[in-house]
Amino acid sequence: MAFRSGRHFLQIPGPTNVPDRILRAIDRPLIDHRGPEFVALTEQLLEGLKKVFKTSGPVVVFPTSGSGGWEAALVNTLSPGDRILMFDQGFFANGWQAVAERHGLQVEALAQDWRCAVDAGELADKLAADEQHSYRAVLVVHNETSTGVANDIGAIRAALDQTGHPALLLVDTVSSLASIDYRHDEWGVDVTVAGSQKGLMLPPGLSFNAVSEKALTAAETAGLSRSYWDWRPMLEANAVGFFPYTPATNLLYGLHESLAMLLEEGLDSVFARHARLGEATRRAVVAWGLEVYALEPAAVSNSLTAVIVPEGHDADALRATILDRFDMSLGTGLGKLKGKVFRIGHLGDFNELMLAGTLCGVEMGLAAAAVPFEPGGVQAALEYLGA
Amino acid sequence: MAFRSGRHFLQIPGPTNVPDRILRAIDRPLIDHRGPEFVALTEQLLEGLKKVFKTSGPVVVFPTSGSGGWEAALVNTLSPGDRILMFDQGFFANGWQAVAERHGLQVEALAQDWRCAVDAGELADKLAADEQHSYRAVLVVHNETSTGVANDIGAIRAALDQTGHPALLLVDTVSSLASIDYRHDEWGVDVTVAGSQKGLMLPPGLSFNAVSEKALTAAETAGLSRSYWDWRPMLEANAVGFFPYTPATNLLYGLHESLAMLLEEGLDSVFARHARLGEATRRAVVAWGLEVYALEPAAVSNSLTAVIVPEGHDADALRATILDRFDMSLGTGLGKLKGKVFRIGHLGDFNELMLAGTLCGVEMGLAAAAVPFEPGGVQAALEYLGA
């Protein structure tokens, strides 16, 4: 590969740019995972995570990727043949559905426009019609990483509440946690799935399940077989500061630093920063005369923006040009969006000038790849950011 | 915790001392896991791993701990209710058995003295008696980390061959791979399970399955449900340089360095070094008038030594004294060995003087904890190492 001077712009919507403080933290010698120093570490991590998930209940940490977190949420709470209800929201919702199906769950996915938020009203109708309470769980992706659409989890909760439906609520926050406001307890979520490599600013390799009392009760009788993902031995071991199998110590060091950084900045400041950078990005897209994939202003994601490439142009060719010419990685279109959109990640350890450089790269890249656009997107973003 | 000057001696049998070259490698910025640079990395890793497992077949890399690797080996090859045969070899064999049972497999564990190698003859008898070939798999731990007993996998293979039994052979090499000679192909192993945090000198967080053709065929029809652990999408993605879900990039950087180091030293030199350091350790134990837990000279482990503490003394009290006085972590007795043995890890990135310091710590610790012993263990080790 040719030598590239300067810093690569990693503007995929995760893994995100890992800050130096975290990289240095994971670069520390191992300690005995059964010793007293480890107990202190575990306790600090588990307390800190509660603040980030906004829960008073337990948060389980698995050495795995986000997909493992999805699987854990399902196998701890459900039984073979259980019916679950979800939305055809995007590539990652589809992926979670596939995990469920591979484990013998019956999934009903409500059709909808990927460009729009999920329809809590339609969900309420479905739930109301389910008089036998045959649905055991509702699965929603808070922030679809493939589309840049963010959903209103409070409204989903309300749909469950107003219909009095007892289904469990399982939510994927892989690309929203620690970037977009999220409230596990307040929204009555039963299992929140998250990953390390987005808003938590860590390398990939950890996934999380925040777990409600109701979910813990469900785990008592859930019939899907499980061992690695089983919450029970995990919670037992965690209670005394340990893990039931060797934990990914160095990533836990990083998590310790991540939590410290998030609390130093303050979660509200973190969310405000993401909102500001998201808005600047969208203004640039509009000024370029391009279309943000997310249609509804209320449902745009503040952690990433999917941008539609004009008909007749290939988003991946544009991405390749930008990588080659300007050493920046952007997110590819996933699933049915392949070639049609590119995605700009603006989450994690990120600031105004990093975003400005990113948007400059997109603007120059559009020109270099001969994608039709109006210059001025960067200018529009700067006017917003500089105001 | 009180300030401790100098380097902690992490002499548990894993996680092992991660060399600086690897710590620095994992402390590198993320790259796009769907980009061209990643493809090159993946290809190098998958080729390098074959050399370490001594196989021409695929090696699957999971972001997980060793327990995840156990689970993957089972769910890819077996169906609910399948019978498997294994030995009551030690704490980790018991652990693997528990994983199997949680997934509804019927496990028959042959009773035996934990201090001895598994009895291939007894296995052959069992297999010969199984005329319907009802056992679908034989599970063996190559090197039991809880006992310090190493087993002859070639003899196990021979037992299968001489009885013409078609059972799959699944082997745990978590604490032997890259420390003690191991030959996936030559020994006809179907699935070899390994972890990152022992002989590979990495932090925990990766687990491996080396997979035979026969195992791949079994995976076609295996009935246990699986998604995260499924080899098939993994092998498909690996074939073009990717992973089906976000891989643990920074640990993969470390793996790249680990493979480079192992090949620089040469596997034969790695094994010889471990043999030499293991022998020195055992000579020290004998000179102290203590007993190595492993009874048979042919079955001693070269990656760790479990040492029996005299009746009336508590191995964990000794360990606590050594940690407190000399800042060294030793391995605890696991399961039924709790309090009865301590374990000295002498594997991974390790050399003569590190071992010498370790043995000095044990010798001083025995005195400090008032465990009866003969001085001179260190002397005996030095005479061997210095010769």
Next chain:
Amino acid sequence: MAFRSGRHFLQIPGPTNVPDRILRAIDRPLIDHRGPEFVALTEQLLEGLKKVFKTSGPVVVFPTSGSGGWEAALVNTLSPGDRILMFDQGFFANGWQAVAERHGLQVEALAQDWRCAVDAGELADKLAADEQHSYRAVLVVHNETSTGVANDIGAIRAALDQTGHPALLLVDTVSSLASIDYRHDEWGVDVTVAGSQKGLMLPPGLSFNAVSEKALTAAETAGLSRSYWDWRPMLEANAVGFFPYTPATNLLYGLHESLAMLLEEGLDSVFARHARLGEATRRAVVAWGLEVYALEPAAVSNSLTAVIVPEGHDADALRATILDRFDMSLGTGLGKLKGKVFRIGHLGDFNELMLAGTLCGVEMGLAAAAVPFEPGGVQAALEYLGA
């Protein structure tokens, strides 16, 4: 200090952004500076440095800052009372002059406009008039870091040659080496002074003297007292791979990596990249309706740009606003330029998008600080960079 998310933009004209490869290199355990491994390191460094200075003669490495390199150049070649000729070129030229005067040298500094290159013709006149050859040395700063004016060292050499004047030629390349083409041998320079923290992309702490045969001869009789700076014991020790006193090992590790990076990119590519980024910067300044401090197109620096702030505005107030609002450090005006200019560093480990982010920060900062300017500077830079 308030928490700042994302990466700080360190756009002072040095120390520059140290690339991760170099930071990781300096974060390595020490080795014996009198052992065989060190000999190999020293040899590689001294060979590599010759390529960067474009010399076949020795390059001396001091553990010191750039000011130490200035002092070394003087005390090795001159005697108390010696006359030297230089230009009043800028803050750093003045600084070098002060060093010379503190050591009892008689300095004549030719007055000139700091915004212009030094006048080789005037120098030639001076030298021609000096029939007794009373000037022992001519001192020039290749690239004045305080003004962003780059000078033609070849023309200076020609002035010496055409007048047949035997004065030594001492050149400061602190902010040009490895950024702007420089040729120690071809330009007949006797001592080239450089530092680690600019184009070499290292932390500060090393300074260099590339030394001609003529300078070595001068050192035989130079009367200024010296010990630490003495080239002779240094060259003697270097010849066998060592240093006369403990070298700054970890910075030498970094230098090893720096040389590797420069040779991977290729010096011509390095220079072309700096030229391109410098030109983009100047186009932005012009489009803003501001003035580049360097007046002559042939004498603009490609490693930094000093920008004049309109009358009635304070450059340092602007810098403070930019630091506060956009987390970017720019260079202050030095000496008589205090408050009148700010300086944008665009050298070292740097690329198009980093520059784009930088210029966006300046453009937003000008607005935020209410400095009058025309928007569009970023746009102008992007048009140039994207073409």
Next chain:
Amino acid sequence: MAFRSGRHFLQIPGPTNVPDRILRAIDRPLIDHRGPEFVALTEQLLEGLKKVFKTSGPVVVFPTSGSGGWEAALVNTLSPGDRILMFDQGFFANGWQAVAERHGLQVEALAQDWRCAVDAGELADKLAADEQHSYRAVLVVHNETSTGVANDIGAIRAALDQTGHPALLLVDTVSSLASIDYRHDEWGVDVTVAGSQKGLMLPPGLSFNAVSEKALTAAETAGLSRSYWDWRPMLEANAVGFFPYTPATNLLYGLHESLAMLLEEGLDSVFARHARLGEATRRAVVAWGLEVYALEPAAVSNSLTAVIVPEGHDADALRATILDRFDMSLGTGLGKLKGKVFRIGHLGDFNELMLAGTLCGVEMGLAAAAVPFEPGGVQAALEYLGA
């Protein structure tokens, strides 16, 4: 070079083993050395240093090696032709003398046995005889790194006091500071010279001058020319949090961590630890039947031990054997001790088991190199350390 597994034992008496905390600290991105964050760093460093030197006066930090600190101490306080009095104590005292002589100082070095502490009585006699107070300064090395002899600086002070001699007292503490108790103010030292790479546990590259009021007064009239080493601009800049030239930022990050570590451990604990490890080393040497070079029990160094190799054997051949066989670096014999002694460094970030490993390496090395010795040195050390 052949691959070496495990950690190198760097047991030269400096540079010492740099702890990971410090290595990680120096591996951080640069900041603006003229910005507000730097001011805070500078202030913390200068305050912390006072505690380590036990002074209420200023401590000057130079980017240089220890030799630079020697030179700085001289050129700031003395004038050409000044007479100074010192001892022929060892290789480093001789080195300091050479620096003085190169700057035109007249040095009188009192002859003495290198194996013994300097004789304060003889010094008192000399001073008493100097009725004209022609000696301007007395130079002493607190802990001679070449001999392992430590001196009583309080007694030197007393010699000056009892004779009422006004000479300045300049002391080298390069290998004692932060290892052996040292009291700049209490002992009335005028300039204390130290370096970064020994007890401060940093890489080489910084040197220090702690400066008394009297020394500052001397600096007003000192006639030696100086620029880089000049305390005055340094103290002026330090007063507002800056440095007169670009400081070695990353080593300053390391210094910040070093000071934190020393204060966490507590200086008294640091000294007690060194005393304990030094005593253990000497007991080993005696048990081997070898001779510690330092003759007097009251004057043994706790930071290193020089060991005499029996007549007819070459210390460097022994060192080469130990490096080759056991991957440990020991200190060479310097100057007239070349080949006659080897030196064991036991200072800095060091503990019992690291020392035990070190002594094991020496004991095995003596055997491997066929140097006559009695086995049992390690045993003797363990008995002491384990008690």
